[in-house]
Amino acid sequence: MYVGECQGPGVRTDFEMVHLRKVPNQYTHLSGLLDIFKSKIGCPLTPLPPINISIRLTYVLQDWQQYFWPQQPPDIDALVGGEVGGLEFGKLPFGACEDPISELHLATTWPHLTEGIIVDNDVYSDLDPVQAPQWSVRVRKADNPQCLLSDFVTEFFKLCRRKESTDEILGRSAFEEEGKDADISHALSKLTEPAPVPIHKLSVTNMVHTAKKKIRKHRGVDESPLNNDVLNTILLYLFPDAADKSADGSEARTSPSAGCFPPTDNEDYNIYIQFKSAPSDSLTYKLALCLCMINFYHGGVKGVAHLWQEFVLEMRYRWENNFFIPGLTSGAPDLRCCLLHQKLQMLNCCIERKKARDEGKKGSNSDRSSGDIGKTIDLVGKDYLKEGDKEKGEVGKSWDSWSDSEEEFFECLSDTEELKGNGQEGGKKGAAKEALKPEGRLHQHGNLTLLHPGDPLYVPVTQEPAPMTEDLLEEQSEVLAKLGTSAEGAHLRARMQSACLLSDMESFKAANPGCCLEDFVRWYSPRDYIEEEIVDEKGDVVIRGELSARMKIPSNMWVEAWETAKPIPARRQRRLFDDTREAEKVLHYLAGQKPADLARHLLPCVIHAAVLKVKEEESVEDISSVKKIIKQIITHSSKVLRFPNPEDKKLEEIISQILNVEATIARARSLKAKFGVEKCEQEDERKALEKFVNSFLEQPEVSVTGAGRGHAGTIIHKLFVNSQRVRWTF
Known part of the structure; x- marks a missing residue:
């Protein structure tokens, strides 16, 4: 390509451009180019003044064969199932499958030369690129290089668009075989079944042995998308507690919170809050990584459906045999995580309650001290919510626990006849102390005494509030909103939200016979009991207390609930949280997930893992x-x-x-x-x-x-x- 420009005082001339596909030999060097330049100028002066020259020669390097492939080969010892290119479960691949640099361009430049200083013709040249005073380099990048991590995430994202169900992919599944167990009525009958197999005889391999046999009835071993080696490796990775054996050969099952303590000061760890995924050491996060690898290396959507089927069977097995699910923090579902993680946490809560009940424990005790002022009830507009529940992100207590048509679940004891003949009216001051035996006492509440009997005030054993996942909270909110703003609707809404309050009142009455509403308020909501110093007729300073103004609102829910409450200890009350029903609901929810639904749930975890991986790799390169x-x-x-x-x-x-x-x-x-x-x-x-x-x-x-x-x-x-x-x- 030849292009020229001439500049003079007040004049500029642009020469026409000529692009030759094949350059004549006489014009491939400096001498030939100078001849063209001089002839085109047509300057009448003889001789011509010296011509200033700038030279730039570009060299292209395309051959990289002498350099190794940038992607390190996989560790042969870490391969799973003999798959070439396989990885250890729990780790994501990273790097390009091809060289992302295609060419290197070296430009050697002589910026200021004068004609006659150097020689460059068809016989000899002084233009040695090594001697050029200026070098500059640029690289040409490969277009859309294939990269392993992004391929992993992309292939998993494609699952979100699949329409098939697990049954359509695998044929009749174990869920059909277990269909009778999925029914709540049949599930409840399992409470009376013989004790499960002793824990020391269990392992991951035989944990799902029965379920596997049922699957194999419809699908031969050779037809299984995942072979046993891969499946067992995944299950051991997801459920390491089943392989931990103590010295005496028994298995040490972890508690719900074992191995999962969030380091709140770790920025990388807390990314799950921003992404609404799951902690990087949780079961949900590990499951996402396993499904991502199965989808890429071990069978695609069929492998994903197979692993999910086995996972759900494992969840049912753990529920029925009181085995905690590892890799989940204890307590109520974390609403900052994805819904699937919340469901697994809910199932763990059910296992914890069921295990405590089966072992004779009465559940966790709630010590409502005088300093716990967050447990008060907001009576404005008769929409009563416990403020402590607002802080936890809950809309209110389980509204359906007020339904009289439901079957009551509680541990019946033989001493219920103690309640016969008790016509105590707890809301009236000065009521005579009933001949009731105190039950369900936790400990004495400081130096407080009952206002009228004068006996010490005891903190009762109470029920824990029902944990809820975000979909249940949303469903409950919709039901409460449909009640409208009428007086009747507001009253019914308050009753639905006050199930926990009623339960606590009944526990308090059982622990403190002869108590009154003021006693309960002094413990449960101290700021709603106002005390002031006054001078009596004798001139002595005495302390007199009374309920707050909002507690004196006519027909408020506290008074109504107190009059309704009977002295029943928490162990004989109807459960606020029906773990059997909730567990079956979770298991039914898990069993009904399609691979596409599962991918949608876990995609935030996969993106979370990918971000952590690129951060890890970038920290090396800086x-x-x-x-x-x-x-x-x-x-x-x-x-x-x-x-x-x-x-x-x-x-x-x-x-x-x-x-x-x-x-x-x-x-x-x-x-x-x-x-x-x-x-x-x-x-x-x-x-x-x-x-x-x-x-x-x-x-x-x-x-x-x-x-x-x-x-x-x-x-x-x-x-x-x-x-x-x-x-x-x-």
Whole structure:
């Protein structure tokens, strides 16, 4: 390509451009180009003044065969099921499958030369690129390089668009065989069945043995998407407690919170809150990684459906045999996590309650001290919510526990006849102390005494409130909203929300015979009992107390509940939380999940894992531009994943950003390998070379310090020399 421009005082001339596909030999060197230039100028002066020249020669290196593939080969010992390219479960792959750098362009420049200083013709040339005063380098990146991590996430995202159910993929499943157990009425009958197999005889392999046999009735061993080795490896990874054996051979089942203590000061750990996924050490997170790998390496959607089927059978087995689910924090479901994680936490709560009941424990005790002022009831508008529940993110207590048509669940004891003849009216002051035996006492509440009998006030054993997942809370909110704003609707809504209050009142009456509403308020909601000092007729200072103004509202819910409450200890009350019913609901929910539903639930966990992986890999390379992109990914993902059904287009944008980061890190590693950064023995040279290599990722063209005589220039020269040698060899 030839192009020219002439500039003079007040005049500029642009010469026409000529593009030749094949350059004539006489014009391939400086002498020939100068002849063209002089002839086109047509200057009448003779001789012509010296011509200033700038020369830039570009060399392209395309042959990288002498350098190793940038993706490290997998560890053969860590392969699962003999799969080539397999990984250890719980780890995500990373890196490019092909060289992300296709070409290196070296530009050697002589910026200021005068005609006659150098010779460059068809016979001889002084233009030695090694002697050029200026060198600059740019790299050409491979278009859309295949990267392992982004492929993993992309393939898992494709599951979200599948329509088949688990039964359609695998045929008749074990869920049909277990259908009778999924029915609540049949599930309740299991409470009277003989004790399960002793724990020391269990392992992951035989945990699902019975369920596997049922599956094999419809699907032969050879037809199973997952072979036994892969399946057992996954189950041992997900449920390590089944393989932990003590010295006497018995298995040590973990408690619900074992091995799962959130480090609140760890920024990487707490990303799950922003993504609404699950903690990185939780069962849900591990399950997402396993399903992602199964989908990529071991059978695709069929493998995913098979593993999920086995997982649900394991959940039922643990529920029926009182085995805690590992990798989940104890307590109520964490509403900051994905719904599937909440469901597993709910099932663990059910197992914990059932296990405590079966072992004779009466559940956790609630010590409502005088300082716990968050347990008061807001009576404004007769919509009564316990403030402590608001802090926990709950809308209110289980509304359906007030339904008289429901079957009552409680542990019946033989001493119920003690309640006969008790016509105590707890709301009237001065009522005579009934001849009731105190029951369900936890401990004495400081120095407080009952107002009228004068006996010490005891803190009762109470029921724990019912844990709820976000879908149950949403369902309850909709039901409460449908009651409307009428007086009757507000009253019914208050009754539904006050089941826990009624239970606590009954426990308090049982623990403190002869008590009154004021006694209960002094313990349960101290700020609603106002005390003041007054001077009596004798001139003595006495303390007189009374209920707050809102407690004196006519027909308020506290008075109504107190009059309704009977002195029944918590162990004989109807359960606020029916663990049997809730567990069956969770198991039914899990069994009904399609692979697409499962992928939607776990996609935040997969993206969470991918972000942690790129952060881990970036920390090794320390690339400033990548740090910025990772922050953008976290910000973008936190906005998108907070919604229950994010748009596919936005999810694709997140995956594309992850691909961009992975490809950039892969390019950095490829360049470092080619330039031998790790081989530099001197620390200063290594840092300078690493900075030079990272510049390619942020700048279109990078100047080479020292040109061909510098450290980087020497390496580039060797790259071209070695490439020529390889070409000559072939």
